[in-house]
Amino acid sequence: xxxxxxxxxxxxxxxxxxxxxxxxxxxxxxxxxxxxxxxxxxxxxxxxxxxxxxxxxxxxxxxxxxxxxxxxxxxxxxxxxxxxxxxxxxxxxxxxxxxxxxxxxxxxxxxxxxxxxxxxxxxxxxxxxxxxxxxxxxxxxxxxxxxxxxxxxxxxxxxxxxxxxxxxxxxxxxxxxxxxxxxxxxxxxxxxxxxxxxxxxxxxxxxxxxxxxxxxxxxxxxxxxxxxxxxxxxxxxxxxxxxxxxxxxxxxxxxxxxxxxxxxxxxxxxxxxxxxxxxxxxxxxxxxxxxxxxxxxxxxxxxxxxxxxxxxxxxxxxxxxxxxxxxxxxxxxxxxxxxxxxxxxxxxxxxxxxxxxxxxxxxxxxxxxxxxxxxxxxxxxxxxxxxxxxxxxxxxxxxxxxxxxxxxxxxxxxxxxxxxxxxxxxxxxxxxxxxxxxxxxxxxxxxxxxxxxxxxxxxxxx
Amino acid sequence: xxxxxxxxxxxxxxxxxxxxxxxxxxxxxxxxxxxxxxxxxxxxxxxxxxxxxxxxxxxxxxxxxxxxxxxxxxxxxxxxxxxxxxxxxxxxxxxxxxxxxxxxxxxxxxxxxxxxxxxxxxxxxxxxxxxxxxxxxxxxxxxxxxxxxxxxxxxxxxxxxxxxxxxxxxxxxxxxxxxxxxxxxxxxxxxxxxxxxxxxxxxxxxxxxxxxxxxxxxxxxxxxxxxxxxxxxxxxxxxxxxxxxxxxxxxxxxxxxxxxxxxxxxxxxxxxxxxxxxxxxxxxxxxxxxxxxxxxxxxxxxxxxxxxxxxxxxxxxxxxxxxxxxxxxxxxxxxxxxxxxxxxxxxxxxxxxxxxxxxxxxxxxxxxxxxxxxxxxxxxxxxxxxxxxxxxxxxxxxxxxxxxxxxxxxxxxxxxxxxxxxxxxxxxxxxxx
Numbered sequence: 001x002x003x004x005x006x007x008x009x010x011x012x013x014x015x016x017x018x019x020x021x022x023x024x025x026x027x028x029x030x031x032x033x034x035x036x037x038x039x040x041x042x043x044x045x046x047x048x049x050x051x052x053x054x055x056x057x058x059x060x061x062x063x064x065x066x067x068x069x070x071x072x073x074x075x076x077x078x079x080x081x082x083x084x085x086x087x088x089x090x091x092x093x094x095x096x097x098x099x100x101x102x103x104x105x106x107x108x109x110x111x112x113x114x115x116x117x118x119x120x121x122x123x124x125x126x127x128x129x130x131x132x133x134x135x136x137x138x139x140x141x142x143x144x145x146x147x148x149x150x151x152x153x154x155x156x157x158x159x160x161x162x163x164x165x166x167x168x169x170x171x172x173x174x175x176x177x178x179x180x181x182x183x184x185x186x187x188x189x190x191x192x193x194x195x196x197x198x199x200x201x202x203x204x205x206x207x208x209x210x211x212x213x214x215x216x217x218x219x220x221x222x223x224x225x226x227x228x229x230x231x232x233x234x235x236x237x238x239x240x241x242x243x244x245x246x247x248x249x250x251x252x253x254x255x256x257x258x259x260x261x262x263x264x265x266x267x268x269x270x271x272x273x274x275x276x277x278x279x280x281x282x283x284x285x286x287x288x289x290x291x292x293x294x295x296x297x298x299x300x301x302x303x304x305x306x307x308x309x310x311x312x313x314x315x316x317x318x319x320x321x322x323x324x325x326x327x328x329x330x331x332x333x334x335x336x337x338x339x340x341x342x343x344x345x346x347x348x349x350x351x352x353x354x355x356x357x358x359x360x361x362x363x364x365x366x367x368x369x370x371x372x373x374x375x376x377x378x379x380x381x382x383x384x385x386x387x388x389x390x391x392x393x394x395x396x397x398x399x400x401x402x403x404x405x406x407x408x409x410x411x412x413x414x415x416x417x418x419x420x421x422x423x424x425x426x427x428x429x430x431x432x433x434x435x436x437x438x439x440x441x442x443x444x445x446x447x448x449x450x451x452x453x454x455x456x457x458x459x460x461x462x
Numbered sequence: 463x464x465x466x467x468x469x470x471x472x473x474x475x476x477x478x479x480x481x482x483x484x485x486x487x488x489x490x491x492x493x494x495x496x497x498x499x500x501x502x503x504x505x506x507x508x509x510x511x512x513x514x515x516x517x518x519x520x521x522x523x524x525x526x527x528x529x530x531x532x533x534x535x536x537x538x539x540x541x542x543x544x545x546x547x548x549x550x551x552x553x554x555x556x557x558x559x560x561x562x563x564x565x566x567x568x569x570x571x572x573x574x575x576x577x578x579x580x581x582x583x584x585x586x587x588x589x590x591x592x593x594x595x596x597x598x599x600x601x602x603x604x605x606x607x608x609x610x611x612x613x614x615x616x617x618x619x620x621x622x623x624x625x626x627x628x629x630x631x632x633x634x635x636x637x638x639x640x641x642x643x644x645x646x647x648x649x650x651x652x653x654x655x656x657x658x659x660x661x662x663x664x665x666x667x668x669x670x671x672x673x674x675x676x677x678x679x680x681x682x683x684x685x686x687x688x689x690x691x692x693x694x695x696x697x698x699x700x701x702x703x704x705x706x707x708x709x710x711x712x713x714x715x716x717x718x719x720x721x722x723x724x725x726x727x728x729x730x731x732x733x734x735x736x737x738x739x740x741x742x743x744x745x746x747x748x749x750x751x752x753x754x755x756x757x758x759x760x761x762x763x764x765x766x767x768x769x770x771x772x773x774x775x776x777x778x779x780x781x782x783x784x785x786x787x788x789x790x791x792x793x794x795x796x797x798x799x800x801x802x803x804x805x806x807x808x809x810x811x812x813x814x815x816x817x818x819x820x821x822x823x824x825x826x827x828x829x830x831x832x833x834x835x836x837x838x839x840x841x842x843x844x845x846x847x848x849x850x851x852x853x854x855x856x857x858x859x860x861x862x863x864x865x866x867x868x869x870x871x872x873x874x875x876x877x878x879x880x881x882x883x884x885x886x887x888x889x890x891x892x893x894x895x
Contacts, residue, residue: 069743164791171701174694178719178765181758185729188736251505258502271506278513280877282819284848285520285870288855292863293519323512330509352484354491356498377724384726386822387848391855411728415825418735436732440725447724451717 001135003065010061010142014054017146021049024150025159032155040160048159051166052145057138064134072126073100076119084115099123189440192433199427200228205434207231211397211408213417213428228431230438232397236407240318240389241382243403247322248382249375252329259330260337261359279327287391290320295392307404312394315403321388329378336370336454337363339461369457376450380443386411410435520874524867530656530669531616532608533582533645535561539594541602549594549601554587558609565650566641577638581645583610585670610658611651613668613861615642619651622860633860659868663834664850668861671854673869675836679749679829679844680818682837686753687760687817692810694757695764696799699806702765703772704794723762730759731826739827746828747843755823760813767809771802776895804891811884815877821848847873 001009025045029035035042073096077085084095095116102120153159197205208229255275259268295316302309309315340363348358364371394406395416417432537557544552562578563569569578586609593600593607614633617623619642629636645651662672698719706712734755738744744751775798783793799806824830829845830853837844845853847869854866 066742160789164789167791168701168705171697171705174697175701175706175715175765177694177698177758177761178715178722181722181733181761182718184737185725185733188733188741189729192736251508254502254505255509258499258506262499262502263506267506271510274510274513278509280815280819280881281516282821282848282873282877284819284821284851284855285516285874288851288866288870289516289519291855292523292866323509326509326512354495356495357491359498380724381726384728386726386728386825387852390822390825391852411726411822414728414732415822418732418826419830433732433736436729440729443724443726443729444721447721448717451720451724 001131003061003131003134006131006135006138007058007061010054010057010138013057013139013142013146014050017053017142017149018046018050020046020146020150021153022046024049024153028153028155038155039158040163044159044163045153045157047163048157049146049149049153051163052149053142055166056145057142060141061134061138064130064137068127068130068134072123072130075126076123079122080119081115103127185440189433189437192430193437196427196430196434199430200434204228205230205431209399211413213413213431228427230410230435232399233408233410233413233435235399235401236314236393236397237383237409237411239314239401239403239407240321240393240409241379243315243318244321244325244382244385245375245379247319248325248329248378251322252326252378253333253371255326256330256333256337257359257364260334261355261363275327275330278323279331281324283324283385283387284391286320286324287387287389290316290388290392294320302404309404310394310406312392312406313404314393314407317389317392318403320392321382321385324385324388325378325382328381329374332374332377332454333367333371336367336374336457339370339458340366341461367457369453373450373453373457376446376453380446380450383446384411384439384443386415390415410439414439520867520870524864524869524871526620526622527659527864527868528656529620529653530658531611531619532652532654533611533615534606534608534650534652535565535582536604537561537590537607538604539590539601544594544601546598546601549598550591552591552594554590554594555584557590558582558586565645569637574637577635578641580612581615581638581641583612583667583669585665585667586610608652608654610669613859614638615651616669617860618642619646619653620864622864659865663836664832664845664853665834666832668857668859668865671862671865673847673850673872675833676845676847676850676869677872679752679833679837680846680848682749682840682844683752683756683824683846684814684818686750686840687756688810688814690753690757691760691764691813695761695810695813696768696806698761699765699768699772700794700799703769704798705790719762719765723766726822727759727820728822728826730755731823733758734823734827745841745843747831747833747845748829748841749837749844749846750840751827752824752829752844752846753840755827756817756820759820759823760817763813763816764806764809767812768802768806771805771809772798774805774895775801801893804887804893808884808888811880811887815880815884818880819848819873819877821846821852824849825852847876 022042022045025038025042026035029038029042032038038045076099077092077096080095084092087095098116099119100123102116103123205228208227209231210227210229211232212227255271259271263271291312295311295313298313298316298319299309299311344362344366345358348362349355353361389409389412393409393412395408395412396406397408397413398405400407414432414435417428417435535558538560540557540560543556559575559579562581563575566578569575589609590607593605611619614623615638618625618634618639623632623634625639634642642651658670659672661674662670663675665671702712702715706715734751738751738754739746744754779797779801780793783797784790788796824846829849831843831845832853833843833845835842851866851869851873854862854869
């Protein structure tokens with residue numbers, strides 16, 4: 001029986017268990033003179049039966065499948081002849097791949113010999129045994145649970161409380177997924193990064209001035225020694241983010257001030273959704289726009305002015321990224337400005353200040369922490385933005401602050417290092433995880449500070 | 463204190479009254495006021511202009527892709543060539559070449575002939591093969607067929623290739639231009655609606671490339687995302703908003719969710735690569751893994767939106783339900799959640815729209831592969847719409863530029879529909895208490 005049919009069967013069984021439990025509750029209720037003398041509604045007895053039938057069986061089902069292939073593979077390896085088992089791990093991995101491909105009926109990379117065929121046969125046999133065992137175990141467990149639970153249905157069984165307990169546990173589990181996600185991000189990135197730092201010292205990574213992650217394929221190859229000094233990459237990231245912030249902060253902030261303090265309601269009703277559209281456009285669209293429209297435009301304008309502009313200039317990527325971040329800055333600052341109490345404005349007006357003086361000297365200083373927080377969030381967004389820079393910024397890690405030249409960023413490097421088939425233990429791919437770790441730590445730090453500042457600021461006026 | 467008082471009295475004696483002081487500065491201050499206001503207006507207008515420029519440039523580059531150039535050729539389905547039991551094996555390229563040579567009998571020489579044959583797309587033979595398979599009665603007859611032209615011809619007909627450029631700088635030589643002109647004179651070249659674009663998978667040839675494969679990939683990916691992230695997100699929001707005690711643990715969860723919402727999407731891609739692909743050994747490039755990664759990415763959005771919606775339900779509803787003897791769970795399931803559902807759904811749709819436009823994490827888990835086949839399930843290799851846009855944007859052929867723009871238009875159309883649905887839901891069903 002294939003796992004999928006088994007899964008459907010288990011679901012069907014627990015649906016049936018619901019009706020079994022419910023009927024039993026009705027039957028018990030009739031005996032003691034009315035269902036309403038039971039502790040819970042009959043539905044709860046049904047749900048309780050269904051839960052007992054489904055959950056343990058499905059738990060075993062998923063654990064089994066999670067470990068099945070590992071166990072079978074190690075059993076198959078144990079059966080292989082000695083000369084194959086003593087091969088280096090990557091060669092052995094290839095042979096295992098061949099075996100599993102043969103089992104699944106895929107195209108096999110290497111030649112198929114007697115040994116591999118035998119191993120595949122062995123694999124298939126083990127898999128069949130495992131599936132049969134899984135079916136027997138889960139189905140008998142499910143049926144056993146139904147029999148046990150429905151025999152215990154009595155007026156005193158507090159089915160509703162039990163069901164609600166399970167429900168709460170499910171809710172708690174769901175809300176812990178956020179924690180699990182963060183932990184697995186940290187662990188997976190950290191784990192690979194540590195492997196990278198074993199090959200490349202951390203000081204060289206953080207302070208080295210030369211980035212060229214191309215590793216030699218052959219030992220005697222020229223010009224590809226692999227240098228992992230990430231400073232040029234950081235500088236590129238900073239440069240592009242700086243350009244983006246120079247565009248986004250003034251425009252976003254002024255737009256927020258205008259929309260919240262000056263604009264007529266009708267203007268606001270039109271302009272705000274338009275800004276939100278700007279925020280909803282996928283970044284790959286901005287990337288295309290930057291690479292195919294803005295970059296040539298800048299290059300041609302630069303050519304007219306007699307400037308040498310690289311076709312993948314930092315300026316193009318930064319400008320478009322700035323446009324992308326405008327709505328982000330403006331909506332966050334809008335919230336912050338609206339949170340400033342009206343009484344402060346009224347006080348300023350009463351002293352004879354004009355509206356712009358009120359804004360500049362009362363509202364903005366009052367809102368400053370919140371605005372700083374939203375700018376920090378925007379910076380973290382700019383640093384982590386990927387598609388625009390992948391499409392519009394370059395790959396060459398130049399150490400320059402000239403916005404007309406090509407620079408590269410952390411995200412671009414992560415993408416280029418990991419796209420394509422790579423060996424997973426070369427420093428080149430692991431470097432991507434080291435960069436990822438750095439990106440995560442920096443953006444996380446910015447976010448925590450920013451969210452803390454914004455929250456403190458909002459509490460101040462509540 | 464006394465010194466201030468004395469200077470003030472002094473000032474009132476020697477200087478003009480305060481009103482005049484204020485009045486003299488008024489002009490300057492009003493100017494500053496107007497200037498500040500116009501800065502604000504300029505910022506809003508600039509953002510809107512950016513938006514207009516973006517849309518204009520994409521639409522003006524992309525609308526031509528919805529039409530495609532076709533060449534009408536009388537194809538003789540040679541019964542000597544086609545085996546009726548196996549029509550797919552016949553040499554349809556040969557038949558197209560025969561038809562072209564019949565139309566231009568003067569073309570001599572290998573190079574000239576190759577240029578002639580290049581007028582028709584290399585994929586045109588598949589169309590003929592499909593015709594012969596579907597309707598075997600064409601075998602033995604001569605049928606007028608509209609075949610897709612090569613992308614260079616397509617660009618020429620659409621006016622993207624300048625006929626006046628010197629021959630060496632053009633992708634088409636003078637002979638080819640002449641052939642096209644003579645075919646155009648006889649109405650044998652026409653632009654038709656580009657059905658291939660909406661029904662085909664990816665291809666190296668722009669005229670044969672379509673977005674259907676990517677759209678199906680996106681659909682499967684979003685399906686996984688929706689099925690996982692909606693129930694989990696709502697459950698987490700219900701717990702945090704309705705059940706959770708106020709303690710350090712829930713504080714940690716809250717801070718965590720807010721931070722996850724701001725983690726760069728590429729980090730989720732790294733997570734997917736390290737955990738789902740390398741640790742759990744799930745298949746690369748599949749909608750299943752893509753959906754899992756996007757689930758983790760959209761969860762915070764859905765949780766935050768759902769919490770806002772749940773929080774907007776007034777406490778009186780809960781108290782009334784508790785008052786008639788409902789348990790806490792019943793209060794939530796029977797009363798609070800149904801009332802909050804429009805807001806929850808709006809959040810979910812907005813999260814899905816964001817997931818639909820997301821590219822970077824999908825690059826990390828290998829959904830950038832060149833995949834011609836339409837995916838048939840969750841574990842088939844696939845790409846997604848935004849990834850297809852990324853792939854085409856990198857392609858050097860000119861025909862892909864307009865197709866990229868057209869694919870962007872399709873993607874934006876989907877996003878606009880989704881967001882409009884969200885806004886509609888909010889307007890129609892939102893209750894204010």
